[in-house]
Amino acid sequence: MFLLSILISFFNGHLISGVISFLFVLILGMILFKVRIWGAGDSKLSTALAMALTPEILPDALILTAMVGGVLSVFYLLLGKIKPEKKDRGIPYGIAISSGFYLVILLNSISV
Structure with missing residues (x-):
């Protein structure tokens, strides 16, 4: 994933x-993990995908x-699947991270 993001960034000219x-x-991601909003996997996934994007x-x-x-x-x-009154593990946020980042990466790559 990270290697693909580096290649996308390199070929789009914004390494x-x-x-x-x-x-x-x-x-x-480190801050959100430390305060227990995100899991470590969510932080790693969003960090790897962010490499393909400009600020x-x-x-x-x-x-x-x-x-x-x-x-x-x-x-x-x-x-x-989740109960608002219970403190549980939450939802698998990797789906949202992947969808949000991939759509922006795809649209940015097409318009470049």
Whole structure:
């Protein structure tokens, strides 16, 4: 995943800005993991995918990820998979991260 993100960043001509996005999401992921909002896998996945994005379009990926995560949460609530009154492990957020980041990477690669 990370190697693919590096290749996308390199061939789109924004390797240095990809590293900046990578470092920002790495620090953000570490903070979210430390306060137990994200799991370590979520942090690693988003960090690897951030390498393919420039800092200018990184907010788009983060916002889209949050939106997909919200829809996913509602879906899980409707199915009864999570109970709001219980402290459980939450939902598998990798689906939202992958969807949000891949869509932005794809759209950015097409428009370049």
